[in-house]
Amino acid sequence: MSFVHEKYDVIVVGAGHAGCEAALAAARMGAKTAIFTMNLDSIANMPCNPNIGGTAKGHLVREIDALGGEMGKCADKTLIQSRTLNTAKGPAVYSLRAQIDRRSYQREMKHTLELQENLHLCQAEIVNLVIKDNKVEGVITHIGSFFPAKTVILTTGTYLKGRIIIGDVTYEAGPDGLLPARSLSESLKKHGIELRRFKTGTPARINRRSIDFSKMIEQPGDEPIVPFSFETEKIEREQVSCYLIYSTEETHRIIRENLHRSPLYSGVIEGIGPRYCPSFEDKIVKFSDKERHQIFIEPMGLDTEEIYLQGFSTSMPEDVQHAMIRSLPGLENAQIMRYAYAIEYDCINPTDLKLSLEFKKIDGLFSAGQINGSSGYEEAAAQGIMAGINAALKVQGKEPLILDRSQAYIGVLIDDLVTKGTNEPYRMMTSRAEYRLHLRQDNADARLTPIGYKIGLISEERYQKFLKKQKAIQDEIERLKKKTIPPSEKVIEFLDKHNSSRIMSGIKLYDLLKRPEITYGMLREIDDEMPDLPASVTEEVSILIKYEGYIAKQMQQIEQFKKMEEKLIPEDINYDEINGLRIEARQKLSKFRPRSLGQASRISGVSPADISVLVIYLNALGRRRNNNEC
């Protein structure tokens, strides 16, 4: 070992979306942190789609922000188009989605890391983990220097033994023309970590000058721009448009005729790709009855002519790609700047992790992001901030922070990965959340900011502001509950105008707002005492009143759920000692070592009867221990 550096509390391996959040969280919580990247110019890169948010993913960004993370802020600064999706489909699924200027985002994030106190940003490839007696001690760089650390977080994305596939051509590489991490996988295996092979892909990039936009449907952004971050008050910015086109019969013919040349079907690709994100040839094969598919044309930034073809990912050979793209309307003369590729990479089995994202078998080693089998920038960032927080808490000698399924999409994401495992890159969806009416993007701050404050990621100033907002929401709800309006001429006229049934006697504004056709904004017409409140407050007031019954029902379900989550299982439990357990359950429980009865009940192969037995055993154990203490 040539050079031994000073010791760090937390070392983060990889500076993608997971790594950046992990490093910032740890450093902000006071841990002495270092973050390594193979290339300082590729920090927080978006090697695939140039956007952040969307359904469930937008929720994750809001939650990261509510905890004190960076993604939302960085996106707010660098977005070039913003849309609120699902506005007609209900409060649980309203979602923010933004097109991002990719380069600006990277620069912004890199600068944030550089400015962060307690954080050392360093370019180096980590080739070895130093682990002794199942405890992590540090990392070794490609140059051979040793960085001792109390904890290490792996956020290696798609770099581990990255292999790119274009048609019958394959070569070792990371994403976006970067180098792969060739050595770290061996080190992980050596320490008994199971590695698996996943696959993902990205479509081609086209030069804007070669595109005929007149054949496309324009998709402008929404006004006003709704920020991701609870701290961003307003974004006023000119927005750029995206475009929509449809694939043609010719496109489908080209693919069908060249299917034998697709590595997916010729067997070159071994990795498991995501079902929700199939390559275009997959779509043609699996959905052969569909005559056309949507393709979205998205700008990669303001100071580049590169255009991203969302929905057109492929691993076909170059000549087929060329023909496919030129068969699309408006792309007849397309000049391809980057060809589409599929990429295979090593990832771990997330069921080897605790809910804190620490390895069950290796003390102090955490992992987050795509290496855990997820896909998506937001999913990565969400795990990143949790790994960063938990590494820092571990250094402080404190209990880990576990968000459960009723608290946050982050909780759903991590619980799904760690408890159920995944056989394909995992994408967040609102339908994965049992309590999604509670896990709204508008109340992410109410759900998580007090937690962020408690662990030291939310400043006193921000917390006070948050409390003020919550009070404003409560005050306004109380006011609407108290204020009765009479069936005056003006009110009757108001009701008629909005197609709402007339009232015979006085009605509380609160009850009026419960009517689906009446919005909070409308009430101003008949309520001369309405205070001037920010949109974030009135939105919340409106949702809490309109959906009160449903929210109450959801809270009851959550209460039931919590009972199980809060029954913790001691870490040293010996499942072989419990006689009533079936053998399968005993094996599964021994392997997974769930944290709570709730988590245990979600492990496949553990039945309700097993849980009953476990409950009784735990009670007996608790009493025995109490007796011993007396």
Add this chain to the structure above:
Amino acid sequence: MANIQDTDTIAAVATAVGNAGISIIRMSGGNAFDVAAKIFRGKGIFTEYPSHSIRYGKIIDPDTGEVIDEVLISKMAAPKSYTTEDVVEINCHGGFITARRILDLLFRLGIRPAEPGEFTKRAFMNGRIDLVQAEAITDLIGAITEKSSKVALSQLEGRLSQKLNRIRESLVDMLARIEVNLDYPEYDFEEVTINECVQAINGMAAELKSLVESFDYGKVLREGLNVAIIGKPNAGKSSLLNRLSGKNRAIVTDIPGTTRDVLEEYVNIRGLPVKLLDTAGLRETTDIVERIGVEKAYEAIDSADLILFVLDAQTGFEKEDEDILDKVEEYSYKVLFVVNKTDKTDEEKIKEIRGRIPEVIEISVLEDHGIDVLEKSILDYANKSGIDTDNHIIITNARHKMLLTEALDSLKSALAAADGGMTLDLISMDIKNAAEKIGYITGHEITEEIVMNIFEHFCIGK
């Protein structure tokens, strides 16, 4: 997912299921006394009875005032009870039919059906049973639950599970179609309209409702057997009914056509609840009132589980009997032929009848002869039909009924939400709840199923 609800009040039949003379219903938990006070009428006020006392009284349905049974009720206040909670035990009559009616009443009043072994589990959890027994109990509960889940499974392997799976799959399909639009709004999948959902939900709600009702009205199992007594006028139908019920309910005279309507009587035949329908004598008639009675008698024949065709040994086999025989031919699978008045006749007449109908049960209501044989035949028939519950899918498990009722409530809530102009995300929440409840019975994890369904049926990609 299992819930630990160690604070709610539970109830179950504590005696072995069967036609025992007495069944004991045990109720344990914080609400046990309040609920008992609502349904028990005896001397004094239940809540004021001292602990560890037994009282005589009646169980009544507080909504209708109907008396369900005469019972002995015992009260054991916490912590000196089996579970260390407030415990009420109700000793009621007869087989499980009465017990089940009382249990239903308790469930309606917010009591939860106890899981297998749950009383013992509570006894243990509350420290009533000492630590040495802990292991034995875990074994026991493991075994009981295993066994009961096996029973449940075998029950579910039949048509019930097919039906439930079909409903569940339809719900999941609908959810996937809703959810794909919620999760992938930028794609142009066909939007599910609220109207479409409402239509589909209405259909499924009706199916669930009939399943839930099958528990409430499950004929043989709960209400008992519907038995129609038919025959020509003055064959002795009403006398037979009176003999079986032991009361003088029907007007009995020697004048043919006295019973002009259908009379009902609930009787208990060796533990089997039976609803006897005494019908008007079947004959061609010009009397308007009597004709209405005859028509009603034919309706009763149609809906009855069992028909007792009463023949008159005194008159022998007459033209009227021949007509009736023709009429009931299509129901031959559910007819017992009874020859009454064997005391008032000679062998020839009986032979005449036997010549037309080989298998008859000969009785004399007057001399109380052959009634035993008839009762046994009715019982045998009930047992036989109880085993193959022909075309009906019947819910027999209280937990299933509860879950299906909850599923039905969720669907109703979805319909109400749709009607009230709520958004798809909320309607979807109700539908998912319904699917989840059914999933608890069929053992399916709904969230995962929806996601799989989306990936399978919709083309999504980057």
